[in-house]
Amino acid sequence: MIRIGVFGANGRMGQALLQATEKATQSQIAGAFVRPSSTFYQISVGPIIGSTACQLAFSDYQHAETDAIDVLIDFTLPQGMLTHLEFAVAHKLPMVIGTTGLSADEFAKLQQAAKTIPIVFSRNFSVGINLLLNLVQTAAKTLSDDIDIEVFEAHHRHKIDAPSGTALAIGEAIAKAKGWQHDEVARYDRHHDHEEKSQNEIGYSVLRAGDIVGEHTAYFASMGERLEITHKASSRMTFAQGAVRAAAWLKNQPAGLYDMQDVLGFK
Numbered sequence: 001m002i003r004i005g006v007f008g009a010n011g012r013m014g015q016a017l018l019q020a021t022e023k024a025t026q027s028q029i030a031g032a033f034v035r036p037s038s039t040f041y042q043i044s045v046g047p048i049i050g051s052t053a054c055q056l057a058f059s060d061y062q063h064a065e066t067d068a069i070d071v072l073i074d075f076t077l078p079q080g081m082l083t084h085l086e087f088a089v090a091h092k093l094p095m096v097i098g099t100t101g102l103s104a105d106e107f108a109k110l111q112q113a114a115k116t117i118p119i120v121f122s123r124n125f126s127v128g129i130n131l132l133l134n135l136v137q138t139a140a141k142t143l144s145d146d147i148d149i150e151v152f153e154a155h156h157r158h159k160i161d162a163p164s165g166t167a168l169a170i171g172e173a174i175a176k177a178k179g180w181q182h183d184e185v186a187r188y189d190r191h192h193d194h195e196e197k198s199q200n201e202i203g204y205s206v207l208r209a210g211d212i213v214g215e216h217t218a219y220f221a222s223m224g225e226r227l228e229i230t231h232k233a234s235s236r237m238t239f240a241q242g243a244v245r246a247a248a249w250l251k252n253q254p255a256g257l258y259d260m261q262d263v264l265g266f267k
């Protein structure tokens, strides 16, 4: 049995993570952490997630019984994630991190923490996207150099980082396969440019609307044909179940930085 503490437990992913933890046979909720300002603070978790088994109340992590937790999971925002990471390091607890939109400095702090504790960081915990990350590399290596590469993503209206972490992971995987430096080939904006698309460029486009859970397409287009590789998530449970799977895997790993490809055995 793996005992999981969830940060941001009132959030969209927090709620899905509690449900996935409770549903999986090998895991149980050991902490449902929210900020004291949350309307969920100190109320029972069970009725909120539709469980009769969970007897815990939403609480703040500062008062958590750390001996009762095996792994922490964080899907919040970068600033919150870094505070939670400090707590994980202080208590030597493994951590699964799905928070996106990290700056280079924030990611460097995560890398530093992974010298002390085991961390799985993945910008997408679905099996499908992790397979897609491999497929786009095959496409990038196989198709001719005369190919236009673009990444499109669509998400719900509440998402604040753009392009999505997954879109960037897709672009980075393609750049790696091509032997390019991602920062040098990424093109985020064409609004002020009046020029044709150049070679060796990965263009990003973003849509925000309604309740879209998450859609990503990599385009490989030449004169005469176009390959599109698409993934559509229709439920946040796909990410949450992946994160719980990662937590179970992480429990027995030494300190280090891992990703979902390690968890799935894709490396």
Ligand SMILES: NC(=O)C1=CN([C@@H]2O[C@H](COP(=O)(O)OP(=O)(O)OC[C@H]3O[C@@H](n4cnc5c(N)ncnc54)[C@H](OP(=O)(O)O)[C@@H]3O)[C@@H](O)[C@H]2O)C=CC1
Pocket (backbone or CB within 6 Å): 007, 008, 009, 010, 011, 012, 013, 014, 034, 035, 037, 038, 075, 076, 077, 079, 080, 081, 083, 097, 098, 099, 100, 101, 122, 123, 124, 125, 126, 161, 165, 239
């Ligand atoms: N890797 C993956 O597979 C996936 C990653 N994500 C990522 O997960 C993150 C959360 O997404 P989502 O659940 O939709 O977002 P929500 O806005 O629904 O939830 C965010 C949660 O983070 C908490 N939070 C925000 N700032 C802080 C802070 N400074 N300190 C402590 N807690 C904080 C919020 O608490 P409060 O309500 O008190 O503000 C809330 O509980 C995003 O970065 C998203 O991109 C999402 C889906 C899949």
Ligand SMILES: O=C(O)C1=N[C@H](C(=O)O)C[C@H](O)C1
Pocket (backbone or CB within 6 Å): 100, 123, 124, 155, 159, 163, 164, 165, 166, 167, 213, 214, 215
């Ligand atoms: O914010 C979201 O919702 C999602 N964020 C992740 C990302 O930025 O890639 C993963 C997923 O697409 C949902």
